[in-house]
Amino acid sequence: MDKIHVTGNGPLRGVVRIAGAKNAALPVIAAGLLSAEPLELSNIPAVKDIDTALKLLELLGCRISRDGGTLSIDSSAVDSVRAPYELVKTMRGAILLLGPLLTRFGEADVSLPGGCAIGSRPVNEHIAGLEAMGAEISIEGGYIKAQATRLKGSHFAFDIPSVTATENLMMAASLAEGTTVLENAALEPEVEDLGKLLNSMGAKVSGAGTGTVTVEGVKALHGARHSVPPDRIETGTFLAAAAATRGSISVLDTRPEFLQHVLAKLEAAGVEIEAGDDWIKLDSHGKRCKAVHVSTAPYPAFPTDMQAQFMALNALAEGTATVIENIFENRFMHVAELQRMGADIELQGHTAIVTGRERLQGAPVMATDLRASACLLIAALAAEGETTIDRVYHLDRGYANIVDKLAELGAIIHRA
Ligand code: EPU
Numbered sequence: 001m002d003k004i005h006v007t008g009n010g011p012l013r014g015v016v017r018i019a020g021a022k023n024a025a026l027p028v029i030a031a032g033l034l035s036a037e038p039l040e041l042s043n044i045p046a047v048k049d050i051d052t053a054l055k056l057l058e059l060l061g062c063r064i065s066r067d068g069g070t071l072s073i074d075s076s077a078v079d080s081v082r083a084p085y086e087l088v089k090t091m092r093g094a095i096l097l098l099g100p101l102l103t104r105f106g107e108a109d110v111s112l113p114g115g116c117a118i119g120s121r122p123v124n125e126h127i128a129g130l131e132a133m134g135a136e137i138s139i140e141g142g143y144i145k146a147q148a149t150r151l152k153g154s155h156f157a158f159d160i161p162s163v164t165a166t167e168n169l170m171m172a173a174s175l176a177e178g179t180t181v182l183e184n185a186a187l188e189p190e191v192e193d194l195g196k197l198l199n200s201m202g203a204k205v206s207g208a209g210t211g212t213v214t215v216e217g218v219k220a221l222h223g224a225r226h227s228v229p230p231d232r233i234e235t236g237t238f239l240a241a242a243a244a245t246r247g248s249i250s251v252l253d254t255r256p257e258f259l260q261h262v263l264a265k266l267e268a269a270g271v272e273i274e275a276g277d278d279w280i281k282l283d284s285h286g287k288r289c290k291a292v293h294v295s296t297a298p299y300p301a302f303p304t305d306m307q308a309q310f311m312a313l314n315a316l317a318e319g320t321a322t323v324i325e326n327i328f329e330n331r332f333m334h335v336a337e338l339q340r341m342g343a344d345i346e347l348q349g350h351t352a353i354v355t356g357r358e359r360l361q362g363a364p365v366m367a368t369d370l371r372a373s374a375c376l377l378i379a380a381l382a383a384e385g386e387t388t389i390d391r392v393y394h395l396d397r398g399y400a401n402i403v404d405k406l407a408e409l410g411a412i413i414h415r416a
Helices: 022-034 050-060 092-106 124-132 163-174 189-200 230-246 254-270 303-316 331-342 370-382 401-408
Strands: 006-009 013-019 039-042 063-067 070-074 107-111 136-140 143-147 155-157 181-183 205-208 213-217 224-227 250-251 271-276 279-283 319-325 344-346 351-355 364-366 386-390 412-415
Touching: 006 370, 013 050, 013 401, 022 039, 022 050, 022 070, 039 351, 050 063, 050 143, 050 364, 070 107, 092 124, 092 143, 092 163, 107 136, 107 189, 124 136, 124 155, 124 163, 163 189, 181 189, 181 205, 181 230, 181 250, 189 205, 189 386, 230 250, 230 279, 230 303, 230 370, 254 271, 254 279, 279 386, 303 331, 303 344, 303 351, 319 412, 331 344, 331 364, 370 401, 401 412
Parallel strands: 013 250, 039 224, 155 181, 364 386
Antiparallel strands: 006 386, 006 412, 039 070, 063 070, 107 143, 136 143, 181 213, 205 213, 250 279, 271 279, 319 351, 344 351
16 A cells, blocks of 8 residues: 655745646536536546546446546446445545436436545435435435436525535436525535536526525536636645745645635734735745634635644644534544644544644654545654655545645655
């Protein structure tokens, strides 16, 4: 199994380019199932979750051609509606196939994703929303079996504004009979982007990216071209790494407006931030950061997908701060690993009290999930001595070429 070796080497410096967003690419790839005409996608990141999503589409009978960051999905010859456990368990985003399969083919057989390292990850909102649209759903042998001759437009209010459930229901509603109104919908930019893609396929979606999304169903959708927006979490991860190492970097091909809250927290930590339309410059002027309180919540507040990276930043900062995780019940697996590097963190339920140390020490550590891996990388870059990170396949799920990108910024890092 691959490991990453990092030797702490002072400030990161230079320029890094951001890839397309994994969590925006996954729903638009699933939308490839909605039309018999080809969907052309660009700025697709080279990450493992995308490989898994494409493998799933191929199993269903889609023809895929991929050239670097460009993809073409042809779902005119789909002959299966089954997404098997073996693939779904490695990538919970596969639940995004449920809505498109059901609405286009009248049935879907998608494995329940099960729990994962960050929590139980239920899918009750996806199921309740589709049932409200007339689907017959049962759970058999660990699979969600869904049927509907044609889904019907409905009024559905989410109890919790789930990102992928909002996306699933928008896709399902786009081919339903009549109008669907989704209340308390997720506000994430990835939802807004999916709305844009669906409209360019001929759907009638309004309000995507706001709390109320209205979808007027149409009979069929057509092919389209779409470019995936930049990854706000990859952006935030590089910025946190630069701040933790007291560095100075420019991040290009990004969208600062997706990161308002994260940028404000970095400024509160004492670094200087400058931003243009598609770039962000961070300069820590060689100074150690100050500890900052963070509390995760749905967009536009502080993202759960940046919590682990800020835990590493706080573990190295001056002072004490709390890090509160409100979205997933078990997203603190990185804490025990940071403690092995000398971090001073006390856990009280879903709150971590972090007192920064001037230095952490390199140690062998284990990645437990995607963002936990990023947290350990940041700690390792700023630590004294060598850190070996095991189970880096978690990192590969969502960060494109991160080892090369960090090496370009001056890190002493290699994969073995
Ligand atoms: N929830 C329910 N029932 C549901 C769905 C969700 O109770 O049917 C709860 C969850 O347990 C959680 C909250 O709602 O407490 C929000 O979860 P959400 O459904 O929004 O998460 P998701 O759609 O499964 C996406 C991202 C995650 C990201 C979360 C939160 C994708 C493919 N995944 O997951 O990304 O953490 O939104 O922003 O878009 C990552 O990239 O590392 C990652 C985990």
